[in-house]
Amino acid sequence: MLDKSKSVHLFETAQNFIPGGVNSPVRAFKAVGGDPIFMQSAKGAIMTDVDGNEYIDLINSWGPMILGHAYDEITEAVSKAIPHSLSFGTPGALEVDIAELIVKMKPSIEKVRMVNSGTEATMSAIRLARGYTSREKVIKFEGCYHGHGDSFLIAAGSGAMTMGEPNSPGVTRGTANDTLTAPYNDLEAVTKLVAANKDQVAAIILEPVAGNMGCVLPNEGYLQGLRDLCTQEGIVLIFDEVMTGFRLAKGGAQELFGVQADLTTLGKIIGGGMPVGAYGGKKEIMDYVSPQGPVYQAGTLSGNPISMAAGLAMLKHLDTHPEVYEHINAQSAKIAEGTKENLKKLGLDYTTNEVGSMHSLFFTNVKVTDFDTAKTCDTALFGKYFNAMLERGIYLAPSQYETLFICNALTDEHVEAILKASYESLKEIH
Structure with missing residues (x-):
């Protein structure tokens, strides 16, 4: 288990002064369970929290860090x-x-x-x-x-x-x-x-x-x-x-x-x-x-x-630098295809959507094309998956209803680590 003691303390303190302890609701981890992680620094594709834990970042400040953190x-x-x-x-x-x-x-x-x-x-x-x-x-x-x-x-x-x-x-x-x-x-x-x-x-x-x-x-x-x-x-x-x-x-x-x-x-x-x-x-x-x-x-x-x-x-x-788009699209495609392969190996029939450097894994066997089909997802199971990935050093969006964003700093080694963690996490929660 990751040591999150400093994040836990900060969240307890924050709730005394900030509504819900966060300045934007999704950060509170209410959709996935557990306490939010407080970050200290980030460089490239890696974020480091106040306890010194490192994470491969797959939200990139919800999109703007397309070149990676602190470029x-x-x-x-x-x-x-x-x-x-x-x-x-x-x-x-x-x-x-x-x-x-x-x-x-x-x-x-x-x-x-x-x-x-x-x-x-x-x-x-x-x-x-x-x-x-x-x-x-x-x-x-x-x-x-x-x-x-x-x-x-x-x-x-x-x-x-x-x-x-x-x-x-x-x-x-x-x-x-x-x-x-x-x-x-x-x-x-x-x-x-x-x-x-x-x-x-x-x-x-x-x-x-x-x-x-x-x-x-x-x-x-x-x-x-x-x-x-x-x-x-x-x-x-x-x-x-x-x-x-x-x-x-x-x-x-x-x-x-x-x-x-x-x-x-x-x-x-x-x-x-x-x-x-x-x-x-x-x-x-x-x-x-x-x-x-x-x-x-x-x-x-x-x-x-x-x-x-x-x-x-x-x-x-x-x-x-048009090569940026070539790289992020290619890395995102590797993650999407690798995720599909993981699902196939485990006999799971979940849905993935992807375009360019944006993609999502939906915990439903329904094709997701609108809000109603998105709401067929098993959000409790997604919460377990999120926390299993977090323990393995992968930072996903803390909500089933958010897309993931790839940055240009993501290497093939990062992709391999993401897919390995994803396979292990899916296997663990099932």
Whole structure:
């Protein structure tokens, strides 16, 4: 058994001062049992906790550490930026540089506004769509999580599902009435929803690859069907690429699937690990944002110079090193295929979904294509698997309803260790 005494003590202390002892619910390990692990440091693909235990990291800060932890180019960029001040509250040169690079790398984005988190990006994009169309209703999809804005905590996945509260108290009835939901991957259902609310829907927002009910891919033609519907009905199509942006390809999911959104929300990777988000899209829509247009949105720390320095270093590297995508996709494929082989050896009929450097093992024999099929998973068994892997030095997402993310620092030796631990863990819990 790993010595976790310092983590246990820190968690006991934290609960006296922080709600639940954590600053984001999924970290509390309620979905998997046991006490959360407190990390001390990380480098490359390895995290080290306060007790000195090392783990191969398969969440990578929920996606942004695509090059691995403490990557030299990024830490050097941050170190160079720090002496010039941690914040200006004024425009800065790096904001212009990163905006220009984002527009270059994502063809659907003609203008972009920097914010401080993915939640802030999605909230702002929804307000902008409403202001642009003069409509009030929004369609989201069951199991898709777009941060903790009120409009998004209706049939949410991820943390809300993990905590057993898909519909959070504090969300008003009026907000719920303006948020329409449809099953993910069901084009007919959303078409009927639009028809029933003719000329009232401002936006359709979705994760083009869902990452918050586990990794769930869009069906063939689904994204294009939504694109055609939105064009026909004058609805703003918003792709939440906080997870997939710059991870599945330089142009994100929109490049991978060949479908462009009207607005795109970004986060994670564009901060290189620093807190950041952004939303951008067609010029005629983005020009509705204040101070150019009437839709107000502001933020004192938006375009923070430290976050911009980290994000710019990250995007420059991804823009000039296509081999990163080749490597992370290959390593992820090895893990996915090895996991399937482990399941076969053990006679287990569980489901795996993968795309690029994102993948999930679902503890169900049902093909997972939406929220309902994701909920067929045996979450108690997943909790046992999580803890068995943790004891073997593999850090998974502490929820069945989260995807895993591969980083470029993951070596073949790491992959072998992951698959060995997975086989032993699956065998142990069965």
